[in-house]
Amino acid sequence: MIRFEQVTKRYPDGTTAVDDLSFEVSEGELVTLVGPSGCGKTTTMMMVNRLIEPTSGRIFVNDEDIARVDPVRLRRRIGYVIQQVGLFPHRTVLDNTATVPSLLGWKRARARARAAELLDLVGLDPKTYGPRYPEQLSGGQRQRVGVARALAADPPVLLMDEPFGAVDPVVREQLQDEFLRMQAAVRKTVLLVTHDIEEAVRLGDRIAVYGQGRIEQFDTPGAVLGAPATPYVAGFVGADRGLKRLSVTEIEPDDLEQPPVARVHEPAGRAAERLGAERARWAVVLDAQGDLHGWVGIDELAAGGTVGDLAHRMTAWVPVGAPLKQAFGVMLQYDAGWVAVLDGARFLGVLTPAKLHEALRRSVDADARGVARGQVPFDSVSDA
Template identity: 55%
Template sequence: MIEFDNVTKVYSDGTVAIEDINFEVEEGTTTVLVGPSGCGKTTTMKLVNRLIDPTEGTVYFDGTDITEMDEIELRRDIGYVIQEIGLFDHMTVAENVGTVPNLKGWDDDRIRERVHELLDLMDLPAEEYANQHPTELSGGQRQRVGVARALAADPDVMLMDEPFGALDPITREELQDEFLDIQSELDVTILFVTHDMEEALKMGDRIAIFDVGELVQYDTPQNILETPKNDFVRDFIGQDRELMKLQVTLVENVMRETDDTSVPDVEPVSPSDTAHIALSRLLETNDDRLPVAKNGRVVGVVEESDLQGTSDPTRRSV
């Protein structure tokens, strides 16, 4: 879908933002670009929609060199969400969401239908929010509108630059969870920039870790936690690697399948819950195991030893 082939960006003042970057983003996945300030992650993202062009190398979009594509049309075909959101305060929520479809020449009925569909998806019912203005919304609601606007023209690719960074921790976590749920319904390839390793592990199918213009490691969350490439990656992850492994492991990958009706009569966990959630729930009970239920039916059990022996977990299917 998106390929970076020996890409280097040097700014006019001589600053080398990124140097000889090589990686490929698979269709339908979320790739998180993570690293400290000034490492080149945002520069890398901006190359995709030609807000900047590479000094050397090539960025391919579906096999085509993006410098050969019309930059205006390219940007209209790529959703873009930024931390500052950038909504137009003089326009209603519906008008903000419909901005790109309107520029692309969609008819009014089609725009209205798409806007209502996306507002409902973002838990902002159109009958309540469509005619409000951004100044009437909370920070979390404005960010939801920003995501809806990025999705409005049904893009194949969406760029998200620190999308939840300005929000308070509780709202940020809620939006992360909501977006993961929404993502399962979308057929879109996502590049997501953050400086927060925990957010990267939570949101990404693959993670690209940058340090001063260099792509240090590109891998799955699990592999990065299991085998950090060097001391920089190890230090950037921090001291809580074992806890982070629980946060990227699904219950379904460590549970023991059973239809035994004698499992403990306590609130079950779902196969799609993380091992961290299951362990927290287990410690709250007096039982030595938890039932795992799907669609109201017990499909397995999980014990503390299962949760702490996560040898081959997979965060989610790709």
């Protein structure tokens, strides 16, 4: 847990970097601090590990007033990841990762075993990468080592300052995904600084949107995008916030349509007759358990045999609970008018562009009215 109580930081030249800041990051929560350059994000973060001292106010880490904790001891309990990873160039990746455990006086073998475990966790094979030197890694790999090193002593709190800033957008998205998977497993209390609203929305359980030295809104990504608290926040999250919402809105079973269905063992002729009567042009093919087998065009059924003989593999599918953005991406990738949605292998229905739009509207409305998404009646969705 990290708690700020009326914290102000004024630099000697009179700049007020942070002004009367109060907020709390719960245990196991990931809060992103986002805002334009110079708004005080880094100052906020560096006050938590006492690299910067506040002018007034108090900061608590796990209910302890950090002003009373020796800064060096404090820092060993707080993982710190920065953009310019800051690996020691003359030490191997394994030794870099073992830095903090070594400082804490762990035996060398234990520190190295822990480092190997952490490299594995961030997706770097310790046998391959452990003996290398930082210059022998890609930017993305160095970034991963930075994360592994910050986690090595298993600190309850993690501070991350633009941790994925120095890599290209594709690697960046990969690192974000990996980090989210890892965070789901280790559940650290994380404060992450970024100037990128996209990243803030993707990673944060909650987001603090900074204006000049102040938090303008502190809420879930859905609420910040759906109901910006001030015109400033609305401007910062951007006119395309409907698009950004695609990343934070999950596909729910209620969003789906039921397409024409044929069974894998059904004789093709019979399926053609039945589906012809429904004026279907294609059908989803399911097996006896309701698992997805593929799809078939109605005209193709004239060839005879069973439906299964004629079915095509279905590549355009996403798991239920995936963000709408993923479904949209699949639609574009396969130039498909719909994507199948699966729960494991079980077929739940298809998402069409119209349904995707409805789901998006519903999620915006729900957050604007402060109710959970599932509680909004379907017919209240407007086309505004």
